Amino acid sequence: MTAKTDVRNYPGFIAITILCLVILYAPLLVVTAYSFNASASITIWEGLSVRWYIDVFTGPESAKFKSAAMNSFSIALMAATTATIIATCAATAMVRGGKFRGRTLSFGLISLPLMVPEIVTAVATLIFFNAIGFTRGYTTILAAHIAFCIPFAYLPISARMQGIEGTYEQAAQDLYATRAQAFRYILLPLMMPGIISGFLLAFIISLDDFIITNFVKGAGIETLPTAIFGSVKQGIKPNIMAISTMLLGVSVVMVTISYFVSKKDNTQ
């Protein structure tokens, strides 16, 4: 095939891809580099040092960040787990439940948190908790996170299920497996990669959320994003850069794990 008719390669596309990666990574790399700056000022470079990493764990703000990280991770874990279970059930009904009235409506409801802009969800949730007289705190954050995590868990799960032919379960049922057995031993294992990526997506979305959390959080309860926002508003400090770099590290590790887990599941 000559270059002229090679429809898989267009001139310039690789350059744009590299540009895309540069744009995506440049700010993160710059922040990573400056997190190792010995100077207390972000404008002057005074040589390599890990003092800001030590500061994150032992400095005056360490208690705040520790409890914020604790809140963030526990909320993300619970919200993502709950959302994944709910989404798996819902996806089974939607994809394997035949045609039924209210299917479109159900799909609309499930994707509602995706369609509504985040700021609107934030305001609506604040108004709702206020109207029913619910004091804001850990529980309100968790509840709000479960709700908006559902569509993020649902999409990969239902996409995966749509890729699995129904004949597997039907064959199992022909061999006298009950519906529950067909679900447990056939569908669920096949869906695992979808469920895992759904869970991870929901986990990250919860961990990442700032706007909604900021509206529904209560007194003295911070998640990592709100704690960072609180610090960062007064200017970018080197310890924030150190935290950012560590979060970047956590993300890379998590994506890598998820990549290998889903790969392993595929080969089973």
Place this chain on the structure above:
Amino acid sequence: MKTLLKASTAALALSIAAQGAAAEGKLVIYHWFEYMPQELLEKFAAEHDVEVTMDTYDSNEAMLASLKAGGLGTYDVAVPGDYMVKIMAGEGILDEIAEGELANAGNMMDEWADPAFDPGRKHSIPYQWGSTSFMVDREVYSGDINTTDILFNPPAELSGKINMLDSQGEVLAMAALHMGIEQCSTDRDKLKALNEMLTGAKAHWASFNSDTAKEVLVSGDAAVGQIYDGFGAKARAEKASLEYAFPTQGYVVWMDNVVLLKDAPNRENALKFMNFLLDPENIAAVSNYARYALGVNGAGEYLDPELATLPEANPPAGSGAGAFIEVCDEQTQSVYDQIWTNLKK
């Protein structure tokens, strides 16, 4: 899936345990950002065996909004400015301090013991006071800076390099001083003129930011910045070419106060904390950190001697008078809200 379930059950159990363990002896403070030294909080926590948590805000209005949006009943104390104490008392969201509940109440300076915004100090104690004006980078501009023209009608070399506080009260009060209009004026022509003047002045401004008021000046992102005096002193410590202005037209003065919130979940500890802050040694620690003046007698020996000579706290002869921000009635306030929206649209 199972591992996920297990892990999240563990997380749930952990977080419940963590919350249960902390149920005794708490104090939740709602406070301005970068103001209270962490060591002082730790000292209080250690002395009274109380677990202290602190949330921060960047304007009086944001604090009030958050309290009214369901924050009440979760915080024990807050630190509103003078006019905001009056507003909060009017809103009925402050609790009353009974006679004798604060052992150190006698330490208050006479001039701050019975202020107009909280007669008889029923809800509050003095915390810190200071002024709000602006700073100019003298490396960029060497002319006369003691005029509000710097903000609203700046010379060419400063245009486009001005940061304003993102606070309606402070910006509009300064604008009123610039035009010689009394605060809460209901005079239509004057208000229209104020509206127009601000719209024109905005073209010279780079940003609205309260929390980064110091940072933009130190980093050189702005050459002029509206700022509080103590915050300004900290900025000058990091960049010597910054100078705090005392405009001849006048500037804003304020006093922040610690108030006891209604439905405070830990009222006892809140009172202990207020009493703690009436102790000269403790409140002096705040002044030494935040570089503002205090309202308690007998703190002299604990204060950093440098505070007495801060150029930010000592107006030169011939500067204008300081003015407290006034509380307008609802109808007038709605006009000011409209002007603010017009300004930021």
Place this chain on the structure above:
Amino acid sequence: MAGGASPGGSATTDTYAGARNWLLMPAWLVLGILSLAPVAMMLVYSFLTKEFRGGVIWEFSLAAYDQFFFDRGLFGDEPPRIEWTYISIFWRSIWQAGLATLMSLLIGFPTAYFIATRPEKVRPIWVFLITIPYWVNLLIRTVSMKFLLRDNGPLNDFLMSTGLIGEPIHIINTNFAVQLGLFYSYLPFMVLPIYASVERYNFTLSEAAADLYASKWVTLRRILLPTVKPGVIAGCILVFVPSLGSFLAPDLLGGAKNFMIGSLIEEQFKGSAGNWPFGAAIAMVLLTMVLILLLLFARQQARADREAGQ
């Protein structure tokens, strides 16, 4: 969003039709209470009377919508004219979000295409590279961007040291900085759906066209683009909608100088304005706009599905 409800195909069966209601129940309950009810409550609030300095009085009022659409002068007693203030804030937000979407498309499409045409083994690595930055907190990314773009920041330092520019370029606190921030925030959202549809694309179609002497660019435009259009549109929506309501980028990169929809709404609840019904009304207008947009998208999608089915 795309393809979730696509009918037909052997994967959609009725194996679990009997348990359907039980399976859907948790989702209905949780989302009904935590998503639908709040939006309904917000609609109610937008028709209530505002309480001075935050909160509502339970009395019906159209004041919030009146304030949005009609200008009655500084003192509220002039004859009503059309209020341009908020419309222009909406327009600015749409414009900013639109430009950010366009920038994302221009960079995102070639990138997605490039990745989708790599050998199957290395594709996940490319996708991996694109997604990592997205896994980093949006706030941190926005702050990093701010740091990078400062007048005395690393970007200007770098450009000046290479001699490309003599003076620092002033980017921070401009509309362009906001667009750049939005573009940067949501770029992966553009790449991934396009990648997914190009990956599914059957390249023998393009090869056939190329064999018939269609030029490469004609092939791209006439053969590939119509097929992957749903992915492109999905990408645009995934970038446009969050950009429209964002407030981190305008606040941190734009200097909070000009209201965008997100910051205008926030100001009503957390700022000095304290006008809840008005905030709820603005949010309702925004929501209506987005839902109309999505409805158009869904219709377009359904049409594409029908055409594909024929």
